[in-house]
Amino acid sequence: MEVLLGLLTIEPMSGYDLGQVIRDSVGHFWNESYGQIYPNLKRLAEAGQVTAQTERQKGKPERHVYSITKKGRKRLAAWLEVAPQPEIPRNELLLKLFFGAQISPKISIQHVERMVESERAFLREFKRIELEEIAKSEQYPDAPYWKMAARFGQLELEAHQRWGEETLDELRKIAKKQRKHTEKRKKKSHAEK
């Protein structure tokens, strides 16, 4: 909920815009579905923490643009000062890997490869964002903070890539060992025929 207030300090926006901006600016560490955005904007408006202006648009549907109020800024500031709660972890890849002995190592290899590949694309995206932030840093007082948040994502992705490489090595060793073992088995069974 407070992410809406935070983003409205940058500029007034519609619910749809907020959804887009959340995805594009804080999406690597925060998520908010439209199922929450719209009802929460309504709540915030009722509480006098944002105001809504209806706009007619050419070629598009009519939209409600929300602006933060003084009251909203106060609420945001109060929230920002509260100690953050830790993230609740829920990493399906790791859970599947943890029980990996129940399946072929080839499957685990695929799971890890998929992650490594998709996160590589995100890493490239961070490089691009970094260049943009440098260009913007004179315009916005928030920019150093944005950069710090982005840096977290970058370091995390680098750690994931490193882990991915190590883990693929290990899994390939296990797969090789198993193949050997399977071949041994086959040989033995052939000899028995």
Added chain:
Amino acid sequence: MEVLLGLLTIEPMSGYDLGQVIRDSVGHFWNESYGQIYPNLKRLAEAGQVTAQTERQKGKPERHVYSITKKGRKRLAAWLEVAPQPEIPRNELLLKLFFGAQISPKISIQHVERMVESERAFLREFKRIELEEIAKSEQYPDAPYWKMAARFGQLELEAHQRWGEETLDELRKIAKKQRKHTEKRKKKSHAEK
């Protein structure tokens, strides 16, 4: 739900045990509340994927020990082969940092320091676990997989520590600059009196 099946492949356990084991073994990347554990065990039992045995205990309440069935093993294996979905991020510290320009840098410093300190304790815990895993690795076919999952946590924590240090440096610079600016302001306002 499938984490329950996975852990029951290791040994039969009660719901309470499962809660403890989840916290202690996969807790750095997976969470499951008792609000899910009990209803899900019931569901799994109804589906014939686990069986329940009631035990009387001396000095403690009666307990239901669950064992995985063949059917349960099949379900687990099928689930393990499905491509994992990415984690939904929700990192409150980063969100609060992102909007840090709205508050004093001192508050942001506190938030980051708190994280660095608490994750340092987790890092020490990983070192301890690592020694244990080495000792166990002959006993369990799963042990290499457990080690890989633990390694992820370790690398992630190291990345967080690194980020924390960089970020505290940066925040301290901002705070210093602001203090200077505030003193300049004070001087100026004093001169105007």
Added chain:
DNA sequence: TTGCCATAGTTCTAATAGATATATGCTTAA
């Protein structure tokens, strides 16, 4: 004309954390 896409918003379902509560016993302190 229909389908697709983008903008814009709403409702609904399934899932989850964690708070709260209950129950069984044992131990310790008042």
Added chain:
DNA sequence: TTAAGCATATATCTATTAGAACTATGGCAA
């Protein structure tokens, strides 16, 4: 002796959330 605290063990409930599914407005292309 009683109450509180603790561990084991389970169950219920509330608030929150993602994302699927849906509706609406327009424009453009097949």
